[in-house]
Amino acid sequence: MASTTxxxxxxxxxxxxxxxxxxxxxxxRAGDKIFSGLSKGSGILLLVIMASIAGFLAYRxxxxxxxxxxxxxTTFDWNxxxxxxxxxxxxLLFGTVVSSIIAMVIAVPIAVGIALFISHYAPRxxxxxxxxxxxxxxxxxxxxxxxxxxxxxxxYLDGLNSWLDQxxxxxxxxxxxxxxxxxxxxTVGILLAIMILPIVTSVSREVFLQVPRMxxxxxxxxxxxxxxxxxxxVLPFGRSGVISASMLGLGRALGETMAVATVxxxxxxxxLHLLDPGGGTFAQNIAAKFDEADEFGRDALIASGLVLFVLxxxxxxxxxxxxxxxxxxxxxxx
Amino acid sequence: xxxxxxxxxxxxxxxxxxAIDDISMTVEPRSVTAFIGPSGCGKSTFLRTLNRMHxxxxxxxxxxxVLLDDENLYGANVDPVAVRRxxxxxxxxxxxxxxxxxxxxxxxxxxxxxKVRKSELAEVVEKSLKGAxxxxxxxDRLNKPGSGLSGGQQQxxxxxxxxxxxxxxxxxxEPCSALDPISTLAIxxxxxxxxxxxxxxxxxxxxxxxxxVSDRTAFFNLAAVGQPGKLIEIDETERIFANPSVQATEDYxxxxxx
Ligand SMILES: Nc1ncnc2c1ncn2[C@@H]1O[C@H](COP(=O)(O)OP(=O)(O)OP(=O)(O)O)[C@@H](O)[C@H]1O
Ligand SMILES: [Mg+2]
Numbered sequence: 170m171a172s173t174t175x176x177x178x179x180x181x182x183x184x185x186x187x188x189x190x191x192x193x194x195x196x197x198r199a200g201d202k203i204f205s206g207l208s209k210g211s212g213i214l215l216l217v218i219m220a221s222i223a224g225f226l227a228y229r230x231x232x233x234x235x236x237x238x239x240x241x242x243t244t245f246d247w248n249x250x251x252x253x254x255x256x257x258x259x260x261l262l263f264g265t266v267v268s269s270i271i272a273m274v275i276a277v278p279i280a281v282g283i284a285l286f287i288s289h290y291a292p293r294x295x296x297x298x299x300x301x302x303x304x305x306x307x308x309x310x311x312x313x314x315x316x317x318x319x320x321x322x323x324x325y326l327d328g329l330n331s332w333l334d335q336x337x338x339x340x341x342x343x344x345x346x347x348x349x350x351x352x353x354x355x356t357v358g359i360l361l362a363i364m365i366l367p368i369v370t371s372v373s374r375e376v377f378l379q380v381p382r383m384x385x386x387x388x389x390x391x392x393x394x395x396x397x398x399x400x401x402x403v404l405p406f407g408r409s410g411v412i413s414a415s416m417l418g419l420g421r422a423l424g425e426t427m428a429v430a431t432v433x434x435x436x437x438x439x440x441l442h443l444l445d446p447g448g449g450t451f452a453q454n455i456a457a458k459f460d461e462a463d464e465f466g467r468d469a470l471i472a473s474g475l476v477l478f479v480l481x482x483x484x485x486x487x488x489x490x491x492x493x494x495x496x497x498x499x500x501x502x503x
Numbered sequence: 504x505x506x507x508x509x510x511x512x513x514x515x516x517x518x519x520x521x522a523i524d525d526i527s528m529t530v531e532p533r534s535v536t537a538f539i540g541p542s543g544c545g546k547s548t549f550l551r552t553l554n555r556m557h558x559x560x561x562x563x564x565x566x567x568x569v570l571l572d573d574e575n576l577y578g579a580n581v582d583p584v585a586v587r588r589x590x591x592x593x594x595x596x597x598x599x600x601x602x603x604x605x606x607x608x609x610x611x612x613x614x615x616x617x618k619v620r621k622s623e624l625a626e627v628v629e630k631s632l633k634g635a636x637x638x639x640x641x642x643d644r645l646n647k648p649g650s651g652l653s654g655g656q657q658q659x660x661x662x663x664x665x666x667x668x669x670x671x672x673x674x675x676x677e678p679c680s681a682l683d684p685i686s687t688l689a690i691x692x693x694x695x696x697x698x699x700x701x702x703x704x705x706x707x708x709x710x711x712x713x714x715x716v717s718d719r720t721a722f723f724n725l726a727a728v729g730q731p732g733k734l735i736e737i738d739e740t741e742r743i744f745a746n747p748s749v750q751a752t753e754d755y756x757x758x759x760x761x
Contacts, residue, residue, distance in 0.1 A: 383594060383598040386556065387598040387661075390554065390556060390594075391587065391664070392589075392668075393615055401600060401611060406601070408602075
């Protein structure tokens with residue numbers, strides 16, 4: 170699943186052998202050449218396009234950062250149009266990471282649970298519709314989630330917030346120190362969790378369905394209950410798949426723009442009190458500032474976008490490391 | 504420990520397809536009983552009715568009685584999970600838990616039964632691996648994954664896993680068909696040792712193997728493709744191979760089949 174991004178040339182199709190040698194072999198070879206030329210060409214083209222986009226972005230970002238009077242990494246404020254320009258990504262990085270962590274903490278266990286329900290618990294008549302509904306959630310445009318979040322989720326979460334604040338203030342993160350409606354990091358995290366739930370669920374479900382029958386029967390024959398079969402056979406086999414699924418979801422959460430921009434009332438403060446209103450994320454900040462920004466302001470936003478890109482790359486790399494480290498234990502050899 | 508199996512009037516279905524029809528037989532404790540017969544005659548299906556694994560197949564359904572000593576496995580209050588804890592099974596292809604270490608593989612069944620004390624586990628794991636003639640090969644790498652062993656070793660690991668819980672019966676479905684002759688021999692020797700303690704039922708396509716390891720042999724056959732499989736006869740292995748009472752058995756064994 171995670172390895173679909175490789176751009177290797179697929180092996181060229183073999184020419185049929187038993188055919189008469191004259192016509193068919195020569196066309197076969199020509200076909201091979203055209204095909205391999207095409208696939209090589211598109212591979213190279215893709216690389217060239219990617220490299221030129223990256224180069225362009227890096228160039229514009231470098232212009233912006235070189236004129237930044239504040240420290241680009243530690244400054245809270247975002248004032249590229251001030252003179253001198255002062256802007257930094259501290260708040261955005263913090264907000265992006267925190268909201269994504271909240272989303273993952275909420276979404277991954279629920280998604281794995283739903284996926285297990287669909288693949289191993291639900292009777293077939295129920296499994297298909299449930300799977301379909303979950304997949305449908307993925308088709309809802311993110312601006313709809315944003316509007317729903319602002320109109321329904323925020324008022325509803327107001328109640329949850331005061332409840333959390335009342336009973337769980339001692340946890341620090343649920344201590345609300347600033348008054349205000351629930352347009353905060355927790356709300357963003359919850360909304361992102363709902364948005365990434367479908368993709369994590371459906372990828373996990375596919376993986377759980379692929380557990381070889383004989384792996385499950387190994388557990389069953391030992392006298393494992395349904396849950397024990399899942400623990401002994403299904404989860405170990407599906408672990409790397411669930412990690413891949415989570416990374417897909419995380420990628421979406423990190424980059425989500427419209428929904429966050431609609432729900433959050435942004436400010437440039439960092440607070441671990443998740444219920445305090447405000448905060449910001451990379452994508453939300455770009456969406457909010459891009460229209461009003463002059464050319465330099467846009468360069469500054471591009472610089473922040475580049476950081477988001479690097480963050481996503483790092484997350485993906487880490488996921489691959491985790492998966493690769495578990496290769497030795499993978500279910501391939503059996 | 505070892506128990507007698509008494510099957511009467513057993514019929515098994517896949518959905519509406521009747522795979523085996525009205526089978527009755529007795530399997531003696533502390534002996535090896537071999538099932539032979541042409542492909543598709545329902546040997547695996549029948550074997551899997553003996554530990555209630557048949558019903559985990561979608562559409563799988565069973566009629567009839569299987570008595571383990573005096574308890575009907577298909578009685579109304581019998582929990583299939585409990586049945587499978589007392590009737591162990593070894594499959595055609597070795598299927599150790601691939602992510603688990605060798606130790607954990609053997610300990611898996613014990614842990615399911617609630618045994619978790621490390622010292623106790625270590626003792627039983629060693630005993631089971633010795634019982635499966637695998638201890639000397641793996642004692643230095645008990646913490647390595649079980650999937651890193653050779654096919655023959657993996658199959659003996661699966662046998663160790665099955666006998667670790669001291670089952671009453673051990674069912675084996677073509678346990679050597681994926682193995683080379685040397686591993687096969689190792690497992691046949693092992694079966695000879697295990698029958699001192701367990702009731703063993705083995706499905707095999709290898710006539711010599713049936714003749715070598717089993718005390719009694721059951722021959723299954725089916726009238727035609729799509730027809731249910733039936734038990735043709737069951738008798739002392741020597742008699743089945745030297746002087747069977749049914750002509751079809753003789754034809755099958757001598758290769759004059761079909
Ligand atoms: N999962 C299944 N669903 C439907 N029918 C099945 C299934 N498994 C087996 N059957 C059918 O049941 C009959 C008996 O199959 P079974 O696997 O028990 O035969 P077998 O004697 O073990 O054959 P082999 O020697 O090839 O292993 C066959 O007709 C087969 O097509
Ligand atoms: Mg079979």
